[in-house]
Amino acid sequence: MPSVCLYFQVHQPLRLRRYSFFDIGRLHDYEDEAENRRILDRVAEKCYLPAGALLLQRIEEYGGSFRFAFSISGLLLDQIERHRPDVLEGFQRLAATGCVEFLNETDSHSLAFLFSPREFKAQVIRHRERIRSLFGQEGFTFRHTELIYSDALAAAVERMGYRAMLAEGTEKILGRRSPNRVYRPAGCAKLKLLLRNYRLSDDVAFRFADRNWPEYPLTAAKYAHWIHRIRREEAVVNLFMDYETIGEHQWRETGIFDFFRALPGEILRHGDFRFQTPAEAAATHDAAGEIHAPTFISWADDERDTTAWLGNAMQRDAARKLYDLEPAVRGRKDKRTLRNWRMLQTSDHFYYICTKWFSDGDVHRYFSPYESPYEAYINYMNILDDFSQSVKHAKERNYD
16 A cells, blocks of 8 residues: 655754854853744744644544654754743644654754764764653654765664664665665665655645746645555655745745645545555565665755755864864863754754855755855854853863
């Protein structure tokens, strides 16, 4: 029986304050708390609360046949625990249905695996514990920040006990094979791999409101018809997108809520199709073959690699200097220092420094709060300089 695996990434970074050269050594508070709260409140009202209510209603209407997954970054969990308990309660209501899987990831939405396996493991364990505490679920599925993936990463994830992992269904690793199958990562004995169908996913996430797109307007019936044409019994159609697609990236006026309101019924109208969570899809489908990924891939841009975050000298310089601080940060044994270091690891900060242009550049500009990548780099490095001085010159303190 073909399966539809719908997963939403839920994330809001902690945005940095505008920090000048003259602030170094004087100001040690790096977050723009007012801006973070403003954006959180806006997205909560436009997406998290109404989308959550809609999805809960669909679960109840279809008696559990509608199933999907969330991966909520630790940074967003921090913000909703502190400022929007109503949003947290909405996610908990969805968890209580038994129809929603909550995935594990790096707690700080970081690129830690590329620089520090120790820090990567620590962040994954912290996120796993938080998901267990907040939603009562044991993590069986892992998705890395930005869907970054490689053979080495898959091996590390399997060693941590995960049964399934998500990645981008790029031709770089698939060749001519279909993304609509379950695979086994090369070198792994038990871990299974679910690959994003990026064409179908991006039809909703990026093209939904594009009036120049030949398929505009996209209705749930049309979209379900495309999915129903994938008729193999062993097929798993992986639709992975940002949760903020519903109401924030695609505004209510585009019809996005009507689309998701109708989608479960249109998919289930064909009796051979079902919804499954990633863990369920991995458990019920055999691996169709091995996937080799000797170098890192990701969901981003035409290249589907790590150049969105580490593609230029500024990005690599910032990342190297940040992770070079790890011994000093750990030596401090101070909770606030560790929290700030991890906050600065968030992939968004490096994404803002990307200097790609053309079609990819439009996406980067949309998500960046800065006028240019160079402004983002200078702001980040000013903060990193102050943080570095604070770490190296402060006295050691014990954990509370």
